Amino acid sequence: xxxxxxxxxxxxxxxxxxxxxxxxxxxxxxxxxxxxxxxxxxxxxxxxxxxxxxxxxxxxxxxxxxxxxxxxxxxxxxxxxxxxxxxxxxxxxxxxxxxxxxxxxxxxxxxxxxxxxxxxxxxxxxxxxxxxxxxxxxxxxxxxxxxxxxxxxxxxxxxxxxxxxxxxxxxxxxxxxxxxxxxxxxxxxxxxxxxxxxxxxxxxxxxxxxxxxxxxxxxxxxxxxxxxxxxxxxxxxxxxxxxxxxxxxxxxxxxxxxxxxxxxxxxxxxxxxxxxxxxxxxxxxxxxxxxxxxxxxxxxxxxxxxxxxxxxxxxxxxxxxxxxxxxxxxxxxxxxxxxxxxxxxxxxxxxxxxxxxxxxxxxxxxxxxxxxxxxxxx
Numbered sequence: 001x002x003x004x005x006x007x008x009x010x011x012x013x014x015x016x017x018x019x020x021x022x023x024x025x026x027x028x029x030x031x032x033x034x035x036x037x038x039x040x041x042x043x044x045x046x047x048x049x050x051x052x053x054x055x056x057x058x059x060x061x062x063x064x065x066x067x068x069x070x071x072x073x074x075x076x077x078x079x080x081x082x083x084x085x086x087x088x089x090x091x092x093x094x095x096x097x098x099x100x101x102x103x104x105x106x107x108x109x110x111x112x113x114x115x116x117x118x119x120x121x122x123x124x125x126x127x128x129x130x131x132x133x134x135x136x137x138x139x140x141x142x143x144x145x146x147x148x149x150x151x152x153x154x155x156x157x158x159x160x161x162x163x164x165x166x167x168x169x170x171x172x173x174x175x176x177x178x179x180x181x182x183x184x185x186x187x188x189x190x191x192x193x194x195x196x197x198x199x200x201x202x203x204x205x206x207x208x209x210x211x212x213x214x215x216x217x218x219x220x221x222x223x224x225x226x227x228x229x230x231x232x233x234x235x236x237x238x239x240x241x242x243x244x245x246x247x248x249x250x251x252x253x254x255x256x257x258x259x260x261x262x263x264x265x266x267x268x269x270x271x272x273x274x275x276x277x278x279x280x281x282x283x284x285x286x287x288x289x290x291x292x293x294x295x296x297x298x299x300x301x302x303x304x305x306x307x308x309x310x311x312x313x314x315x316x317x318x319x320x321x322x323x324x325x326x327x328x329x330x331x332x333x334x335x336x337x338x339x340x341x342x343x344x345x346x347x348x349x350x351x352x353x354x355x356x357x358x359x360x361x362x363x364x365x366x367x368x369x370x371x372x373x374x375x376x377x378x
Contacts, residue, residue: 016312018064023296025212026235027189031095031142033291034311035067036060037241037298039074050079057083060307061094069215069239069298071099071147072115073159081119097143097215097239099193100179102360103161105151105170108178116140116186140186145215146175149192149199149367150360163348163361172199173206180209191215193241196368196377197230204234215239215298218290220259220328221336224378228293240290242338243297248279252341255333259286262331264324272315284313289325292317335376337369 022030036057053076057068061083070080077098084094096119104111119141149172152161164170179190191213195203204210214231218224218240228238246252248260259265260282269281276284283299290297291314301307317325329335339346339359348358356363364370371377 018308018311019314021314023237023294025189025237026210027212029142029189029212031237031296032067032311033296034287034314035069035095035296035298036065036307036310037069037300038076038080039069039071039241039300053079054083054086056304058087060304061087061089063304063308064311065307066093067095067097067296067298069097069241072101072104072111072118073099073147077115077118095142097145097191097213098141099145099147100175101159102148102150103152103155103159105146105164105172105175106154108175108182112141112144112182112187115144141188143189143191143212144179144182144187145191145193145211145213146172146179146195148194148360150362151175152360163358166362166366173203176203176207176211180207183209189213191236193239194367197227198368198377200231200234200236210234211236213237213239213296215241217242217338218295219243219245219256219338220265220286220325221245221256221332221334222338222378223326223329225326226378228295232294238295240295240297243286243290244283244299245286245338247283252338255336256338258332262328264328264331268317268321268324271321272317273313280309283310284315285317285325287313288315288317289322291315292322335378 019033021033023033024030057065057080068080068084070077080096084091084096098115098119100108100111150166151164151170151172153164155161176190176192183190189212190209191211192200192203193215195214195216200214214236216224216227216238218228218238219242231238245256245259248257250256260279262282265282265285266278268285269276269278272288273281273284287297287299287310297310299310301310346359348361349356359367365372369377
């Protein structure tokens with residue numbers, strides 16, 4: 001995660017205020033309707049960039065950013081915690097979301113404590129960790145979510161364990177049950193990430209606490225037009241990761257880059273954001289599409305001004321234009337997921353039981369992305 005703190009270049013002639021609108025979760029919590037996702041392709045932070053990252057993120061917080069999504073596997077929890085403290089913005093004004101990694105499904109309490117420790121540490125300091133009884137504000141973590149339903153066996157590095165089959169222990173039901181015990185002064189709420197209707201149906205039948213959020217991949221090539229309203233009907237709010245599909249220079253492939261040159265999307269960009277640069281206008285349309293659908297978007301950016309512009313640009317689209325965006329994948333070659341181009345550690349060419357290519361040992365059918373006929377479920 002590298003954040004550019006050079007003087008910003010205005011993105012438009014419009015003067016838009018940063019949105020203060022919130023999304024109400026099923027436990028009564030309010031979280032910002034938009035925020036910053038700290039995940040980027042190629043996890044980790046260049047050690048020479050840590051000070052710059054903290055300074056940039058702190059500046060963004062001081063200027064209005066109020067929702068930050070992080071995770072153990074992003075290797076930047078320490079930087080997020082430091083940026084929040086250095087911003088001097090009251091902790092209670094900022095929503096922090098972090099995640100339980102797949103290799104920690106068997107040790108939920110310990111993994112949670114470790115995340116608290118990383119969020120509280122000065123990443124450039126050699127001093128001892130602060131006592132975990134000291135609060136990271138009034139509440140240590142606002143929302144703690146299960147990163148994937150798929151578990152990995154314990155490993156030396158705590159990240160890249162051997163895939164555990166879907167029916168082996170710990171199951172995601174057992175893991176979520178352990179997460180329910182975290183709710184209290186140091187964890188205001190729990191949720192899930194990358195769950196489908198299939199995995200959520202199983203979870204909802206047995207859990208005691210309904211997840212407050214499901215953080216999932218959503219963009220024009222994977223619109224999730226079935227899962228989103230279904231989750232909302234269950235009282236589960238949606239966070240969208242990857243909403244800009246990597247941007248106009250996407251590292252995920254040419255198909256995603258073509259989103260920004262698509263004539264229909266360019267036309268919508270000009271309609272709603274006539275003073276924006278064409279690429280920026282398309283990005284603003286994508287975020288506004290999610291906003292209109294009641295989805296909390298957490299785009300990633302390396303620029304402070306872009307982070308803030310993502311909070312300023314949200315505009316209600318017409319129902320007709322929402323439908324156009326819901327089906328725009330048809331003009332772009334069909335459904336395609338960013339996760340398909342993610343780091344090789346995620347994919348296994350020979351999954352458990354000789355089942356072929358799997359993600360963390362699960363087939364795409366077991367995850368719930370495709371049905372029994374092999375058709376994409378979105």
